[in-house]
Amino acid sequence: MLDFTQQLISGVALGCVYGLIALGFVLIYKATEVVNFAQGEIMMLGAFMSVTFITTLGLNYWLSFVLCVIAMAILGAIMERLVIRPILGYPQFSIVMATIGLGLVIRALVGIIWGTDDLRIETPFTDGVFTIGKLVIAWDALSIIVATILLCGALYTFFRYTRVGIAMQATSQNMLAAYYMGIPVKRMFSLIWSLSAMVACAAGILLAPITLVHANLGFLGIKAFPAAVLGGFGSIPGAVAGGITIGIVESLSGFYLPEGFKDVAAYIVLLAVLLWKPQGLFGLNAIKKV
Amino acid sequence: MAHHVRTDYGDSEPLFPSKAAAFWYAVLLAGLIAAPYVLESYYLSQLVFIMIYAIVGVALNILSGQAGQVSIGHAAFLAIGAYFTAVSQKYGVPLVLYLPLAGIFTGIAGYLVGLPALRLHGIYLAIATLAFAFIVEEIIARWESVTNGNEGLMLPPPTVFGLKLGTEGFYYLCLLVTVLVILAAINIIRSSTGRSFMAIRDSETAARSMGIDTARYKTTAFALSAGITGIAGALYAHKMSFISPEMFSLSVSIDFVMIIIIGGLVSLRGAVFGAIFMIMADPLLIILKDKVPLWSDALTHGLFLPDTVTQAIQAGVLRVVNAPGLKSLIFGIIIIVFIIYEPMGLDGRWQRVKAYFKQFPLARQRAARPPRMFLKSERR
Numbered sequence: 001m002l003d004f005t006q007q008l009i010s011g012v013a014l015g016c017v018y019g020l021i022a023l024g025f026v027l028i029y030k031a032t033e034v035v036n037f038a039q040g041e042i043m044m045l046g047a048f049m050s051v052t053f054i055t056t057l058g059l060n061y062w063l064s065f066v067l068c069v070i071a072m073a074i075l076g077a078i079m080e081r082l083v084i085r086p087i088l089g090y091p092q093f094s095i096v097m098a099t100i101g102l103g104l105v106i107r108a109l110v111g112i113i114w115g116t117d118d119l120r121i122e123t124p125f126t127d128g129v130f131t132i133g134k135l136v137i138a139w140d141a142l143s144i145i146v147a148t149i150l151l152c153g154a155l156y157t158f159f160r161y162t163r164v165g166i167a168m169q170a171t172s173q174n175m176l177a178a179y180y181m182g183i184p185v186k187r188m189f190s191l192i193w194s195l196s197a198m199v200a201c202a203a204g205i206l207l208a209p210i211t212l213v214h215a216n217l218g219f220l221g222i223k224a225f226p227a228a229v230l231g232g233f234g235s236i237p238g239a240v241a242g243g244i245t246i247g248i249v250e251s252l253s254g255f256y257l258p259e260g261f262k263d264v265a266a267y268i269v270l271l272a273v274l275l276w277k278p279q280g281l282f283g284l285n286a287i288k289k290v
Numbered sequence: 291m292a293h294h295v296r297t298d299y300g301d302s303e304p305l306f307p308s309k310a311a312a313f314w315y316a317v318l319l320a321g322l323i324a325a326p327y328v329l330e331s332y333y334l335s336q337l338v339f340i341m342i343y344a345i346v347g348v349a350l351n352i353l354s355g356q357a358g359q360v361s362i363g364h365a366a367f368l369a370i371g372a373y374f375t376a377v378s379q380k381y382g383v384p385l386v387l388y389l390p391l392a393g394i395f396t397g398i399a400g401y402l403v404g405l406p407a408l409r410l411h412g413i414y415l416a417i418a419t420l421a422f423a424f425i426v427e428e429i430i431a432r433w434e435s436v437t438n439g440n441e442g443l444m445l446p447p448p449t450v451f452g453l454k455l456g457t458e459g460f461y462y463l464c465l466l467v468t469v470l471v472i473l474a475a476i477n478i479i480r481s482s483t484g485r486s487f488m489a490i491r492d493s494e495t496a497a498r499s500m501g502i503d504t505a506r507y508k509t510t511a512f513a514l515s516a517g518i519t520g521i522a523g524a525l526y527a528h529k530m531s532f533i534s535p536e537m538f539s540l541s542v543s544i545d546f547v548m549i550i551i552i553g554g555l556v557s558l559r560g561a562v563f564g565a566i567f568m569i570m571a572d573p574l575l576i577i578l579k580d581k582v583p584l585w586s587d588a589l590t591h592g593l594f595l596p597d598t599v600t601q602a603i604q605a606g607v608l609r610v611v612n613a614p615g616l617k618s619l620i621f622g623i624i625i626i627v628f629i630i631y632e633p634m635g636l637d638g639r640w641q642r643v644k645a646y647f648k649q650f651p652l653a654r655q656r657a658a659r660p661p662r663m664f665l666k667s668e669r670r
Contacts, residue, residue, distance in 0.1 A: 035416075086630045096413065101622040103622070109615075112616075222424075222540070225421075267425050274410060275409075
């Protein structure tokens with residue numbers, strides 16, 4: 001039972017990271033109907049930037065966190081402007097390929113700038129543990145869970161109460177109607193890319209202490225797809241719930257099932273869900289109008 | 291554009307667009323048949339790779355270009371074909387039997403993947419194929435009694451009717467298979483099956499309301515595409531003479547999609563152009579790796595900059611050129627540039643060049659440009 005709980009908690013922590021990456025997918029998908037295959041790489045870029053700020057420049061963790069998130073917001077908007085804006089309205093397949101290309105470019109640039117060695121960062125949570133009875137929870141894991149809850153709250157408030165947030169919601173619900181209401185749709189797209197890059201960056205910095213920072217971190221983004229699909233690809237709470245589900249499945253299958261299942265468990269769950277409920281667990285069953 | 295006057299129903303779907311085209315294809319084929327006597331073995335080997343990639347390109351063209359279904363997991367089909375070949379060769383099945391069987395076996399796998407495709411659209415489908423590819427890769431790595439796991443499998447050289455195929459023999463085998471696959475693909479595309487694929491691509495709802503069994507044709511497209519990729523996998527296994535799971539990773543699937551993006555989605559010619567581009571990119575990059583530092587050296591010396599600046603530039607150039615991820619950087623940029631500036635691919639460019647010379651003094655650049663795409667909110 002203790003093992004089970006222990007695995008469950010590490011699964012939830014990992015799942016929160018998947019959830020945050022999936023959140024980035026969902027934000028962009030909802031508003032622009034583009035699936036951003038570079039989301040994992042954007043997260044990786046965030047993690048590498050935190051290495052520069054914390055280890056190389058020796059800045060305070062919290063200050064670095066804020067600086068990284070701001071820098072990624074700007075980079076996200078630049079990426080949208082350079083890569084996505086010129087091909088808005090193209091077939092989805094082309095746009096997906098463009099984001100895959102963007103991911104390749106980011107990964108290669110990260111390799112050129114930071115090298116291919118494993119890097120690590122020092123955080124206020126490193127090596128701290130929290131014990132309840134025999135249960136041991138690392139502060140790293142706890143920090144991810146708490147930060148995810150805070151971030152979700154912040155996003156909820158943003159979308160519910162701010163003008164920009166409501167405008168973003170309007171854009172994602174009906175682009176044309178939003179445009180008629182005077183919402184600058186294209187600027188909203190840039191803002192949504194910034195927002196999604198910010199979320200991905202936060203996920204990257206939170207993940208950095210658990211897994212080392214290396215050039216293959218971006219592949220975690222591919223693991224976040226099952227999370228997003230599970231959540232229905234259009235629902236923000238769904239993305240986080242899907243992420244946590246995937247995290248728990250992965251963690252438990254790594255512990256109880258034979259070796260090898262850990263890596264594919266997420267995809268098996270994904271295919272099963274797609275066969276059973278093609279719109280995802282939380283998805284809306286919308287019929288497309290012609 | 292010149293008008294074609296059609297006097298017969300067969301005219302609208304000819305095998306070759308004109309007599310001249312048939313003549314030039316015959317010349318190309320004659321050239322390819324003569325190639326082993328003319329070219330060095332290195333170029334011959336590159337040609338074999340181009341043909342294998344072209345077969346995969348044709349397969350993806352049928353699935354994505356004609357039927358409009360996305361797959362970013364085609365490396366899995368290549369792997370299934372390759373492993374099927376390796377295992378059947380081990381048990382002494384003759385090549386004339388296992389080559390088509392590899393296609394059929396992979397086709398069945400493709401049919402099974404196509405089943406979820408019935409209910410999935412666009413991005414969900416892409417992710418499902420991605421998941422399938424990961425699962426196949428993991429199965430191959432773990433099913434050690436058959437696939438020898440991560441150690442990989444060695445393949446003896448292929449034999450046909452007891453005769454060992456040398457480099458040239460294998461080249462002719464690949465050429466034969468490529469020509470047959472391309473002819474088959476052209477015939478599929480100009481048959482009612484191909485037209486149903488296109489109808490599904492352009493609008494699934496419209497296709498269904500015209501009485502096309504969309505479920506049947508989508509799975510057919512998957513099965514055909516997978517089967518052709520399986521045959522390519524069989525050739526690939528023999529070409530490499532060693533296969534292991536990491537040769538069929540996600541990046542290979544992305545390379546395959548690049549073939550059709552760069553070549554152009556709409557025509558089979560595009561698949562061949564894309565294959566040539568993808569295979570030739572590697573040797574070109576190696577040449578560039580040697581030359582670029584020399585060029586930048588000459589350039590910086592020509593500008594009479596201070597020594598420190600020259601050295602800094604030189605160091606930077608060397609660092610970029612020797613970076614491990616250089617290939618993916620350049621490929622990533624190529625994908626983005628092609629999608630933004632050349633959405634019809636190399637084939638689209640070829641068509642435009644041809645049209646320019648055909649209409650020579652009257653050609654106008656504007657007329658050849660693809661129409662601009664608009665967002666819903668941009669339509670006025």
